[in-house]
Amino acid sequence: MNDVTPIRTKVENTLLSRFPQIKAALPGDASIRHLRDDAFASFEQSGLPHRRIEAWHYTDLRSLLRDAPELAVVPPSHVIQRAAEHASPLDPVPATRLVMVNGFYDANISTFGLPAGVTVKDMHSALGQSEPLVASHLGAATTTPDPLIALNTAFMNGGVIVTVAPHTKLDLPLELRFITETVDAIATTPRVLVIVGEGADVTLLESHQGPDGVAYQTNAVVEIFGAAQSRIEHLRLSAGGNYAVDLSTLAVNLQQEAVFHSLNCVTTPGLARHQVFATLQGEGIAFDVDGVSLLSGTQHVDTTLAIDHASPGCTSRELFKTVLDAQSTGVFQGRIMVKQIAQQTDGKMMSQAVLLSDEARMNNKPELEIFADDVVCGHGATCGALDDDLLFYLMARGLPRLEAEALMLAAFVGEAFEKIHHDGVREVFEAIAGTWLKSRSTPTKQA
Amino acid sequence: MLEIRNLHVSIEDKKILNGLTLTVHDGEVAAIMGPNGSGKSTLSYVIAGKPDYEVLDGEILLDGQNVLELEAHERAAAGLFLAFQYPLEIPGVATMSFLKAAMNAQRKIRGEEEMATADFMKAVRAAADGLGIPQDMLRRGLNVGFSGGEKKRMEILQMALLAPNFCILDETDSGLDIDALKVVSEGVNALRDPKRAFLVITHYQRLLNYIVPDTVHVMAHGQVVKSGGKELALELEATGYADYKTLAA
Incomplete structure (x- = not known):
């Protein structure tokens, strides 16, 4: 698709040299090996996605990935x-x-x-x-x-x-x-x-x-x-x-x-x-x-x-x-x-x-x-x-700023969590959000 | 007791309050009346601690403590309460959870124990019943989809639960029909107490038929231009504000 092949990054080079070395050890019969070869060939052609590819414009993996750790x-x-x-x-x-x-x-x-x-x-x-x-x-x-x-x-x-x-x-x-x-x-x-x-x-x-x-x-x-x-x-x-x-x-x-x-x-x-x-x-x-x-x-x-x-x-x-x-x-x-x-x-x-x-x-x-x-x-x-006005309303009722923010943010994300059908998982996710919001108000975070 | 001395306030370089001085004693109900743009709502926001305002001079003392040094939540814990002219809607925050968070936050600032859930529920139910607030409203998002009257009742419910010693009612009568006005006024009157003072801000004398003030103060151009007893409100109803608009100039 691209006429110009960009210079390979370190990660791309590592991945390119790794596949031929280890492919024999990867699980799979002949048909799987064929699948792998095709997939790898497409990677070989495209390389890691980068910001000039529309779907990756904001997440440039070419520059964000610094290493290709061992499989x-x-x-x-x-x-x-x-x-x-x-x-x-x-x-x-x-x-x-x-x-x-x-x-x-x-x-x-x-x-x-x-x-x-x-x-x-x-x-x-x-x-x-x-x-x-x-x-x-x-x-x-x-x-x-x-x-x-x-x-x-x-x-x-x-x-x-x-x-x-x-x-x-x-x-x-x-x-x-x-x-x-x-x-x-x-x-x-x-x-x-x-x-x-x-x-x-x-x-x-x-x-x-x-x-x-x-x-x-x-x-x-x-x-x-x-x-x-x-x-x-x-x-x-x-x-x-x-x-x-x-x-x-x-x-x-x-x-x-x-x-x-x-x-x-x-x-x-x-x-x-x-x-x-x-x-x-x-x-x-x-x-x-x-x-x-x-x-x-x-x-x-x-x-x-x-x-x-x-x-x-x-x-x-x-x-x-x-x-x-x-x-x-x-x-x-x-x-x-x-x-x-x-x-x-x-x-x-x-x-x-x-x-x-x-x-x-x-x-x-x-x-x-x-x-x-x-x-x-x-x-x-x-x-x-x-919203500053909402924040003031909550603070005027006695909630310190971080607590008022936490309440507003919990409500903000809560709208998505509400769509979870499974009650137990919804509670877990809400608790995770609650912990995250609380960690914001812990002064040690600034240390 | 609330003492406001020579208060000068501006917002975005526009001067709103020009040396306002006012004292409200414990147990007193003081009414502030005045035309649009005289600075009534600004006064309520500045007392409550809204950050957008710049206090250029003067002081506000609540029982001798300068509240201008405190953030809004600290003022609330010190006993200040502002019933908003336009209470805000907070989708996703159940009214009950909000009430509990507010009560416990204030207790924490004052170094008090958190309230036990059972006691809290009992207190909320009693206060809600008194104001004709149905229980299912307490489970809904705070003020979300509430009518004007319901929102104002909710403000009075919060006031009853938080038991402040200085309450500001900012145009609590706006948007209320006569029945709602009665319910809200009765709610306020039930909270009158020798140790609790009220600052009632309104355009109209009507509210003061229900919440009878001890003193009436007329505001114009960011100052108190005339003070008197409850009869001053009746006088204003007859004459309008035209005379006062020139007084401060």
Whole structure:
């Protein structure tokens, strides 16, 4: 696509020389090797995405990624044990937990016994065993060419394949818990397929945690397939280390009358990009995707959406709330495409940001591409400081400034949390926001 | 007791208060009347501590303490309460949570224990019943979707719960129908106390039929230009403000 090939960065050169060296050791049969080669060839051509590529304009990975740490390997038992000892904010929520350590599924520290109607396969072994679900579903949730998906496909080595049988209604959420347990920087590339049968009802949690002070990188791709009339709620918590790079792709493919809701809550990672590619492939789908980002320090957090209305009569709703303190940077790019066939589409997208510091930056870019003529679509983006009059009203009632701000900010992000159906997870997310807001008022923070 | 001495205030280089002096004793209900633009609302905001105003000279003493040195929340904890002319809507903050946060914040500043939830609920229910505020309104976002009358009642509810010793009512009668005016006035009268003083700001004498003042002060051009008893309000109703507009000049 580009006539000029820019000079390769150190990271690009490392990745380019690494793949031929390790590809033989990566799991996979001939067809997987073919997939990897194709994906790598596309990366080789494009390199890391940079600001001259529209979708990456505000998150220039070429300059933001300084290193390409070693690819994670299947962790030894003592590392798994250490990982199992970490607490998670989601611990109070009863769930069937599937734990990935450094990207690799470990059944021993996962919940013993699965609910009826659910199967789980280790992606690491499935890749090498001609697993039919890999052949039928891997890479099928989106047709959008994307450099993160390409890199993940080239190097993928862990993750899980989850299936939920038709008409199964799960009482407990299924949690995909990703724990990075390492002293040195590593790169993890888990790949997850979640295949939800017709009429099934699932709450899927996805949480990411890892050590502070280690510049580890995660490039996770989660593909969700929702059959007709399935109901899926996907709640993601990005709470990795302060130096972590959390690159995440959620690819969703939905069929007729599926009901889908996702919310991504980002608190700690130094650099994060969460991209959502959704294809609404049947009529009457209700698709909601939301996000809350609470940023401080020099964090850079990007949310990029591409929602493809490929069938008539679907509804999509997006609500993103970003709170930015200190020198943090937020990015929201939301694109809703309405194909000509997709009459009676009802789409609404809103991204709202509150800047708490003069040095914080927010980049909001909503987009609509509409080729059908009978649609209701709208988008909005706001960016501003807290309302001084409201602040005074609260202070005049006795609330100190930081407490008054915390109350207003909790209400601001609360609007997105309110859309969470699962009460327990909503409470956890609200508590996480509460802790974040409280940490602002702790005077030691300035020390 | 609130003493305002020679208060000069400007906002964005525009002089609003020009040497205002006023004393309100404990237990007193003082009414401030005056034409539009005379500086009545500015006075209420400056006493409560709104940051936009620049105090050029003078002092405001609450029981001998200079409140100009305090931030708005510290003034509230010291016993000042401003019932807003236009109470603000705060979506997403349930009225009940807000009330609890405000009460406990003030107690914390004063070095008091937090109020037990059961006691708090009891106090809120009793005060809400007295003002005819239904319980489900307390679960809604603060002032969100409330009518003008409901918002003003909510201000009086906050006043009752926070039990301040100096209350400013900034045009509490604006936007109220006669029934709501009665309810709000009864709420205020129930709080009259030998230790609690009120500054009632209004355009119209009507409110003062319900909240009968001890003293009436007329403001024009950022000063108190005339003071008197409750009969002064009746006089104003008959003559209007025209005479006073020239007095201060």
